[in-house]
Amino acid sequence: MQVIGKTTCPYCGVGCGVDFPVNEWKEDIRPLENNKNKVCGDAHHPANFGRLCVKGSNLIDTLGLDGRLLHPVVKGKQASWDTALDTISTKIKQVVEEYGPDAFAFYLSGQILTEDYYVANKLAKGFIGTANVDTNSRLCMASAVVGYKRAFGTDTVPCCYEDLEQCDLLIMIGSNAAWTHPVLFQRISAAKQKRPEMKVVVIDPRETATCDIADLHLAITPGSDALIFNTLLVESERRGKLDYQFINDHTNGFKDTVQAARASSPSIENTAQEAGISVNELSQLVKWWCQTERSVSFYSQGVNQSSSGVDKANAIINCHLATGRIGREGMGPFSITGQPNAMGGREVGGLANQLAAHMDFTTPGAIDLVQQFWHAPKMATQNGLKAVDMFQAIEEGKVKVVWIMSTNPMVSLPDTNQVRRALEKCELVIVSDCQMNTDTAAMADVLLPATTWSEKDGTVTNSERRISRQRGLLPAPGEAKHDWWAMCEVAKRMGFMKAFNYASPNEIFIEHAALSAFENAGSTLRDFDIGGLSTLSKPEYDALSPIQWPVTPSQPQGTKRMFEDGLFFTPDRKARFIPITPKAPVERPSEQWPLVLNTGRLRDQWHTMTRTGKASILLNHSEQPYVEMSPSDAERLAVKDKTLVKLSSRVGEVLMRAKINEKQKSGNVFVPIHWTNQYNSANVISSLVPQVFDPLSGQPESKHACVNLEPVECTYYGYALALNPLELSAFDYWSDVTIPKGKRYEVAIKLPLDLSSLVHKAVYNKSEQSASSGDIECLTYTNPITNEHRFAFITKAGSESRLVAAFYFSPLPNLPDSRWLTSLFEREDPLNTSERIALLAGLPADVEDKGDIICSCFQVGSKQIEASIHKGCRSAEALGDSLKCGTNCGSCIPELKALIESTSTTSTTLDSEELAS
Ligand SMILES: Nc1nc2c(c(=O)[nH]1)N[C@H]1C(S)=C(S)[C@@H](COP(=O)(O)OP(=O)(O)OC[C@H]3O[C@@H](n4cnc5c(=O)[nH]c(N)nc54)[C@H](O)[C@@H]3O)O[C@H]1N2
Ligand SMILES: Nc1nc2c(c(=O)[nH]1)N[C@H]1C(S)=C(S)[C@@H](COP(=O)(O)OP(=O)(O)OC[C@H]3O[C@@H](n4cnc5c(=O)[nH]c(N)nc54)[C@H](O)[C@@H]3O)O[C@H]1N2
């Protein structure tokens, strides 16, 4: 009988419940290869009701131990936990004594559990005495937090997921939820299919997969969101749609706010022109907004990651307050969270400008209250350093010890060259990670092996305030330990025995819950109150069902929606309007840096790929980084599709492949954020983003940098496949594309080199395990007309020959499909004669070239889909019936629809690169 463990997905803030097949796993053995049991969506979890997206469905493929950090490392050498913990605690004590508590800093993550966060926050703010506790949520949620706090006096998401299904108008601002919150997007799509009268508007400079369900897409000039919402406010007033009762009874500051809105957005015509959209488009949004009571504004990084992100958030919230569309079914300003536990961090107070449990340093009496609760010897008394400031202070030598936990700032902070300089300068860099080789781990003095998803035990809070359990179902591999444990051990070594003597995450959680209710006057002072969970026994905690905070004696089953009573958490309990004067992004295009760089996410990768990069299936959708540009920019700059280009800004430069897309606005380019130096020859896109941030929230403007783009002449494009890792330093560009077995790289070479010596160097430099060159035969093929070159290295042993490595080069970037070659590494039996011949062609005549994989779940490629469309499949459902694509997680449905549209209007072109073998 199969035992199913219930846990929560470790990726996005939707927070889906996951059913995990537990008894397929044995102590220390991970039968990944034989494990046919996939994880499934938990049918009873209120976030997903059984659905999972493609990242969630493939979780098991990311659990292999390859690349896992399995023991502590101190100064490059394997060490015991004792040595590592002593090194850390001794150094923290020393710098704190010598330079004061602010010489220490934690840089945490919205991906640690609430219990981890709580321990870090307590140790730093109550025992070491510094508020230098910041997190990657600064790059993610900080503007949304400040927006809510300015308006409501508290950091509170008023809505719940049902509101997205119940509304009649959904405005999605700077969110590509089809790729970034896929299960929620599917819930929205299903609701819209049921009630086609429900309107969806997408506000995004790019036409994304999310536009698939949009009735209206406003492709605004980047950064012009606040103008649009000021217009909605002005027009709501002009058309008599304001809720004066609500404004009078429950808010302050309306008059100044509407005046500021009138000043910036005097007319629809004016705003349309400034925002780069048509008057008709904007009029349509205004009309729908004015006539639709049940409206939700759903916003994400296109709003937050801006130098005026807080103002954008308040411009949105103002419109909801003015129309009284908050605290009721199907309405409200809904900031969607990115990470699985960014919300938990916010609840704990794990940001440098928060104290604890929804209390700030400036909240009257809060420091004393927390000190009393923690019995804390040394309270921090004022805000600490926010992420970017923290890394600047490290470079300036003010912060001397930094403990980085569950985040990869060498990839994700803006201006990663600055981050490198800072970490090089820092006296002790501690990195807690589950993976050994990350760009940040490479900078560490002490590496601590962390347990990760499926091993960790604790809670996370999703975007609708719902607290769910992540459960430890697998044993910790090697010497990996829980993050909370490592911090408690350091705290104890620093002399704080009693306060950090937790035996389990349950003990930490109930303390956190008790603090939330401590002297909270029945939750009237602070809305974050989970006092109702403060007495959970271990079995109760282990069995905890998903529940939305607040959880109090009066709301023991949790709380779906906030502010239903119109009472906010300001001193007079009224919400505040904030007058907004829209500001343009800081960097302006110039002659030297003429293009606007926008960065964001892809459907199948998670951040810096340390986990999703392990699953070959998840690399099929996008194999390598690219810069997406409009056809007119490409023509003007003489850039051809798939060729190599150089992108540069005032702080860095990268090389990547061009992807020409008519959905990209001209003057704007888009680059995915995921690739790191572990997977690619130096293409970290954040190295181009300068450290510009919102002065109120400290959140970087990661969606708007100014860059130059130029073509890079290449003599050859190609790919390399090998059983063992290749030495690729002689290649100008390479990208590692994970395959089930062996290695595959996409490569490019600028100068004409001797290809034969290049490939021999690549194979022999590093593959000591492989047979010596005497046992390996190199087959070659050159086409003098097309200037294509192919090399296949096979073991010589006659009929037993197997593929060791293969290289394909062409002056053009279109190469034959390598899937068949890749599959040879997975095979048991040796190559037969016709296969040996086919090696140099890339594909035997009887194997189908599927094209780019569109449906990851069923591995269906674009060429198969196009063929079916030509045979008459004219809907996603029809394609699903014939090829199964889109019938599992549904993430590819927007792309299927796009293919139907493009294939139906254009005739297919034959791939000129296909070889007659
Ligand atoms: N597949 C996948 N899903 C993820 C993640 C992942 O790594 N991979 N990460 C998770 C995390 S932590 C986060 S924070 C979320 C982020 O989720 P999203 O915010 O949905 O994702 P992004 O791709 O960062 O950006 C969203 C959109 O903002 C647009 N944008 C850029 N500038 C502007 C502007 O000025 N105005 C407006 N209105 N839009 C603009 C971009 O074109 C982009 O399409 O995703 C979460 N989900
Ligand atoms: N240019 C640009 N930059 C961006 C963004 C953008 O849109 N554009 N988006 C920003 C946003 S919204 C975000 S959220 C960040 C994300 O950026 P990061 O936080 O830097 O990215 P991750 O890859 O999620 O890093 C998580 C790390 O934690 C490790 N890990 C996983 N589980 C555990 C665990 O349980 N314990 C420990 N100790 N480690 C663990 C992983 O292996 C990985 O190394 O990027 C930000 N940077």
Ligand code: SF4
């Ligand atoms: S939508 Fe996908 S990534 Fe997000 S929590 Fe659900 S399964 Fe995980």
Ligand SMILES: [Mo]
């Ligand atoms: Mo994020």
